[in-house]
Amino acid sequence: DSLLQEMPRAKPAPKGGGSGTTPLSPELLRAVSHIPGLPAPLASALQGVFAEVKGGEVSRTHVVQSGLIQQVVGSLETDYKADSASDLLLIKQRLLKLRLLTQICGALSPDLVDITATVLNMVCRVLGEKGKGEESLAALGLLAILLLRVPGLLGDRLGEVLGCLAVLSGVEEGKDGCSLVPTNLPHLHFTQTANSDPDLKRDSCPDTSESDMSDGEMMGTVGDFKRRRQEALVQKEALYTLGLVAKRVPKKEVVSFWFMFLPDRCFSPLSSSVTSLCIHQNKKVRQQALSIMAEFLNHSGQFLNLSQHSDKTTSYTSLSTALAVSLASLHSTLLARMREPLGPTELVAVLKLVALLTEHAPYSRLDPSLLD
Secondary structure, eight states: OHHHHHHHOOOOOOOOOOEEEEEEOOHHHHHHHTTTOOOHHHHHHHHHHHTOOOOTEEHHHHHHHHHHHHHHHHHHHHHHOOOOTTTTHHHHHHHHHHHHHHHHGOOOOOOOHHHHHHHHHHHHHHTTTTTTHHHHHHHHHHHHHHHHHOOOGOGGGGHHHHHHHHHHSSSSSSSSOOOOOOOOOOOOOOOOOOOOOTOOOOOOOOOOOGHHHHHHHHOOOOHHHHHHHHHHHHHHHHHHHHHHHHHHHHHHHGGGGGGSSSOOOOSSOOSOHHHHHHTTSSSSHHHHHHHHHHHHHTTTTTHHHOOOOOOOSSSSOHHHHHHHHHHHHHHHHHHHTTOOOOOOHHHHHHHHHHHHHHHOGGGGGGGGGGOO
């Protein structure tokens, strides 16, 4: 006598979600439905959606109308207010809900602004606390779905999202997430042709094996190894998600956080940048960082044209001067990497980045020595 068979059907909620179906695991629905003490509205919504799953797929419209997304978010908010960080059972239950939320958010569409905002608020809450391990991984997976389905709805939360990703990816050495403030830029016109296909599916984040970790990371006790492996998995997923931000979010919004990607000492509150990760000791991290930088530079010509080299020393550094210094630093980093023995995959990635710089950097406005 399954609980799912006993629960009443969910009442319809708002329309939306777009046409088609989204993957949804009946086993995951069943596992969440068996969590003790679920609110009646959540149990009802689970029943309604479960009845509509066919062959591991469910109508996006039905998911949205069931109200299940809002109910799962509300349940998670209650769970996190309970402050049960040391309760392993509750952590497992939160993980189940986060994973279910990730799947049902495949039903989101750009017109569902309010629903997306509640999900994004939950994502920022989880990612804002470093050291949550599997919960951080689940929240990063949820953020990736939002970037694939509704990248234009991050809006005012983009600075907060990037602050969290900075910490989890290793760009920022702080313990907790921070909220970044965008740079005020003049009106820019971009020729970005980002893939707007809402059905675009994300790549899976492969497991981190011993070969992905440095010798230093593998030293220590079994507990130390598991912790470092978990941190490596979180970093890999955070870098993947940061790449999605660079690729999917409107370019005019991404470049306002340019200091997250380019090296800078004047405008950035961060301890480093994605460029710094291009020389990381871990090859996998370097490759991901190079890929992110390629996405950032692509179609960024209008922004890079703001740079202007200056030999004058003043107490104030303008955006144009800081940007020119950053581009010179990026050139130096890439040229230094090309002088080192690199594998073919990394060498191609570095050369691609050099080609993008050659295409988009305004050399007439940069330090003349760059072309020596």
